[in-house]
Amino acid sequence: MRHYLAGALGAFISVALSSTVLAETLTIATVNNGDMIRMQKLTDDFKAKNPGIDLEWVTLEENVLRQKVTTDIATKGGQYDVLTIGTYEVPIWAKQGWLLPLDNLGANYDVDDLLPAIRSGLTVDGKLYAAPFYGESSMVMYRKDLFDAAGLKMPDAPTWDFVADAARKITNKDKEIYGICLRGKAGWGENMAFLTAMSNSFGARWFDEKWKPQFDQPEWKDTLDFYVKLMKDAGPPGASSNGFNENLALFQTGKCGMWIDATVAASFVADPKQSQVADKVGFALAPDKGLGKRGNWLWAWSLAIPAGTQKAEAAEKFVAWATSKEYSNLVAEKEGWLNAPPGTRKSLYANADYQKAASFAKMTLDSIESADPTKPTVKPVPYVGVQFVAIPEFQGIGTAIGQQFSAALAGQLSVDQALQSAQQLATREMTKAGYIK
Secondary structure, eight states: OHHHHHHHHHHHHHHHHHHHHHOEEEEEEEEOSHHHHHHHHTTHHHHHHOTTEEEEEEEEOHHHHHHHHHHHHHTTOOOOSEEEEOTTHHHHHHHTTOBOOOOOSOTTOOGGGBOHHHHHTTEETTEEOOEEEEEEOEEEEEEHHHHHHTTOOOOSSOBHHHHHHHHHHHOBGGGTBBSOBOOOSOSTTTHHHHHHHHHHHTTOOSBOTTOOBOTTSHHHHHHHHHHHHHHHHHSOTTGGGOOHHHHHHHHHTTOBSEEEEEGGGHHHHTOTTTOTTGGGEEEEEOOBOSSSOBSOOOEEEEEEOBTTOSOHHHHHHHHHHHTSHHHHHHHHHHHOGGGSOOSSBHHHHTOHHHHHHOTTHHHHHHHHHHOOTTSOSSSOOSOOOSSSOOSTTHHHHHHHHHHHHHHHHTTSSOHHHHHHHHHHHHHHHHHHTTSOO
16 A cells, blocks of 8 residues: 555656646736737637646836847846847847747748738848737828818828828817827837838938938928927927827827827727727828828837747747737637737738728728838938838937937927937947948
8 A cells, every 4th residue: 555655646746747847937028008918818818728838927118128128138138938029129139149030830820921011021031030919000090070170181191281280270278189199208119210200201311321310401300390399289298208108098088189100009099998089080191291201110019039048939839829810810709800910911901800890901001011111211321120220229329319309399408409419429329339430
């Protein structure tokens, strides 16, 4: 009897130990926005299909996420097994050897279904280094009721002059209705994403062909003057603190007549469960100045696996699940087609149910396909990237200049002072990095 109990106990301990060894916990760093929060709520589906894998989430505000993830991967800290990163980081980090290629996403994944504009930004030397969770450009979201009341009609392809005129006409500060909400919060991926895309349409560029900064040129002066004056006349108070999430909240509660921002916001502002103005929203392409470029960007929040992880196989299973066609179907089943992650797959835009649910589908796709990262500006440039410059130094330079422009919006600096500081900052950093000889 004693031998039997000892044997049974040994077997139990062996099973317990093996199950402990088998259960892997993936630590996933992600951004604090609606689509990512929704994904966290749906992960029971992943766990049911992968019982040996547990998930731990680190959910951070956009600027903080970028800082922490960049520090961790650059120092090979190994804190995270899956990273949420953007189109800016993927090619730079892949070339540094910081990311693992996604070679085993599974037979049913269908990489060729990914939209070419989105996929190309995540591919280096023919290998995919991140899988897009959602893709986006930017566009105008506007209140049709306010336009009707003012006798205005939004064109599908508006100019900046029309947008500014309309914003001033529909502003009613006594009723806390502001004609336009635009990003003002400092950060290379916050206010500078918006302002860089906007400046492209004004004919501006970050650098000339010899990498000389261009903030002392009239095109940047025109861009920043136009933005600051428009926000002073028709923007909400405290705009220099507003990023994507703050403007989303303002729009959903009826405080904005227009909002020019990420196409991914369309499903939130058009969802009656989340938005007080859902039945009053229209969509248009980002504005232009008649120079051949619209003020829209190109971006994907994507899932990538850092080279330092010890759990690459489990991490790739998670990435494949979260960015698959099946995940879109799961969202549609639980929360309706309106909320399917946009901007990544051709099949979604060929889906009649999605087209019917999402009035913004065509405008989103047109915006994504019209952005060209290889020719982002009116004049020639030595860089790629629409709302960013795809060099490692841009993250630091972009955030520092974003602080100057946010201060100009807040009235702490003049436009001229902000541009002068931007020119000096960029020149110093680009000289130090060896771009300027």
